[in-house]
Amino acid sequence: MKAVQAMLRLFVWSLALILVPSAGTCLPEAVPESSRKFLELDSGSSPVQLLVYDWASAELGSTIAAILIQEVLGYHARIDSERTVTVFEGLLALAGCTDFDCTSTVERKHVAVESWLSEVITLYPAFRDAHPAICPEDMGTMGYFGNHNLFVKAYVRDEAYHDVGLALEFYRSYNTSHHDPKKYFDSFTDIPQSEFFPCDTPGNEFVNTVRMDLYVQYTGDEAGVTLTPEGYVAYCPDGYFWLSPACRHDPSGCIPIIAAGNGWIIDAQMQWATAYGFPAAIGIAATWDLYVHQ
Numbered sequence: 001m002k003a004v005q006a007m008l009r010l011f012v013w014s015l016a017l018i019l020v021p022s023a024g025t026c027l028p029e030a031v032p033e034s035s036r037k038f039l040e041l042d043s044g045s046s047p048v049q050l051l052v053y054d055w056a057s058a059e060l061g062s063t064i065a066a067i068l069i070q071e072v073l074g075y076h077a078r079i080d081s082e083r084t085v086t087v088f089e090g091l092l093a094l095a096g097c098t099d100f101d102c103t104s105t106v107e108r109k110h111v112a113v114e115s116w117l118s119e120v121i122t123l124y125p126a127f128r129d130a131h132p133a134i135c136p137e138d139m140g141t142m143g144y145f146g147n148h149n150l151f152v153k154a155y156v157r158d159e160a161y162h163d164v165g166l167a168l169e170f171y172r173s174y175n176t177s178h179h180d181p182k183k184y185f186d187s188f189t190d191i192p193q194s195e196f197f198p199c200d201t202p203g204n205e206f207v208n209t210v211r212m213d214l215y216v217q218y219t220g221d222e223a224g225v226t227l228t229p230e231g232y233v234a235y236c237p238d239g240y241f242w243l244s245p246a247c248r249h250d251p252s253g254c255i256p257i258i259a260a261g262n263g264w265i266i267d268a269q270m271q272w273a274t275a276y277g278f279p280a281a282i283g284i285a286a287t288w289d290l291y292v293h294q
């Protein structure tokens with residue numbers, strides 16, 4: 001009991017410390033604002049400008065980075081008021097370019113954290129080759145990893161389990177030689193096509209020839225792609241959904257997988273579906289709002 005009280009006291013005490021920071025700083029021994037420096041650039045002096053990506057962990061990481069830049073490194077820092085949606089846009093903002101060719105320039109941002117470079121594995125090296133002098137530098141990992149996953153709604157999972165003991169959270173449950181997982185899902189043809197990007201939308205991953213070439217290389221599934229002069233692109237029979245080999249012969253048996261943004265990781269989803277015999281129809285939601293409300 002005594003130990004518990006002591007712990008509680010300690011907790012309350014440290015809470016009080018957190019609640020009463022000295023002079024607007026976060027860390028003990030922080031460089032006070034009056035002693036902080038500006039970056040001296042050709043364009044004049046500037047605070048360190050941090051761009052912030054449009055997701056929660058980026059908000060957190062950027063806030064911590066700004067505190068460290070101000071209170072430990074001793075520089076003024078400014079967090080961008082806009083939110084950057086994709087890592088490629090972040091790359092451009094750090095280079096001070098409005099597009100890949102850098103046809104016009106804007107004021108550069110200096111720091112971006114949570115730049116998931118796996119999303120720009122082809123664009124980043126290509127941009128660096130095209131613009132070696134201004135391409136942002138990769139400062140390495142922040143020390144944590146991220147996973148991409150497929151999600152099934154809980155009520156769908158529960159229905160299949162209570163019905164026939166089928167575990168939809170397990171990839172092998174989707175083998176159509178043994179099970180009928182499609183029974184618990186809608187069909188992609190039930191979803192309005194107008195809510196999806198056409199597969200040939202420029203900039204989307206279905207027409208990323210580097211990723212689609214890798215898909216063919218790893219799976220040998222040439223029927224799932226079309227060869228263009230630039231390389232392979234996904235083949236979508238209806239123009240909107242790519243169908244995996246397990247249901248290509250009977251599209252009504254495909255389970256819809258809905259991707260977001262420009263279709264990041266659909267190349268991985270295609271590989272998963274083909275490797276595990278998963279009957280999938282993969283489409284890319286036309287807007288973020290459509291995606292999160294599905």
Ligand SMILES: *[C@@H]1O[C@H](CO)[C@@H](O)[C@H](O)[C@H]1NC(C)=O
Pocket residue numbers: 175176177178275276277
């Ligand atoms: C699905 O099950 C069949 C029958 O057991 C098996 O031959 C096939 O390899 C399985 N497919 C995959 C992708 O594991």
